[in-house]
Amino acid sequence: MFSQSLFEDHQDMSTQLGFFSFPPNCNNMGISSSTTTSSTTLPFIGYNQNTLKTLTMIPPSFDHNSLNIESTHDPRHKEDLTTSIFGGPHLLSLQKSNPNTWAWGEVHERSNIIKRSREFDLDHHNLGVSSIKMKKFKSSRRKVREPRFCFKTMSDVDVLDDGYKWRKYGQKVVKNTQHPRSYYRCTQDNCRVKKRVERLAEDPRMVITTYEGRHVHSPSQDEEDSQASSQLNNLLW
């Protein structure tokens, strides 16, 4: 499946971001047309009719004029999505990613990337800058630059159901925020995927979820909706 190559180094980020701008296997979520083909470079746009509104991750080189929006759940949402993405009154999350090259590049570029993020009025923190330090822990931890992506959602619940089982391993109050950041790890053996969940300081209704790593297994099969979830997951990962 194409998803297996998404996070390889030196790939075109604009292509990559087209596929993983929100977590795969999210239940209750509509899927944009960009997931229906494996060759598209369109940004990926999800729509949740229940708890989520819109969530996007637009690659930096993306041509907005070429966007074709669909909702697989209800065609009536197409208009909502359009207005959301292009600055309409329902805009909830439009995150044009800066070239997150430092995650795959050299560490010494980090400060420059942060500056660039600020220039673009992006929240570099929410783009996961801090987590990519890839520190050596207890000197035995191997240095691996895990692929990461983040997205914003408007949701009452902190942890969205993405079909995988997660175990919380830490919580931290981050500077200048009133809401703690939670750290989760996939419960599957040999799966190193982690995610961080926090609420946006400026708007507590917004949840920032950052995934790091790539699952080496299928999502949990004991959920009621596992059939549909699994299919979506297989498509994406």
Place this chain on the structure above:
DNA sequence: CGCTTTTGACCAGCGC
């Protein structure tokens, strides 16, 4: 009893 969550401590990186 086994799994998950909580939470204080610890560690490494960074800026000054």
Place this chain on the structure above:
DNA sequence: GCGCTGGTCAAAAGCG
């Protein structure tokens, strides 16, 4: 070198 900060560990507590 020191202090600050974010990320992780691990023991204790909670829960079904």
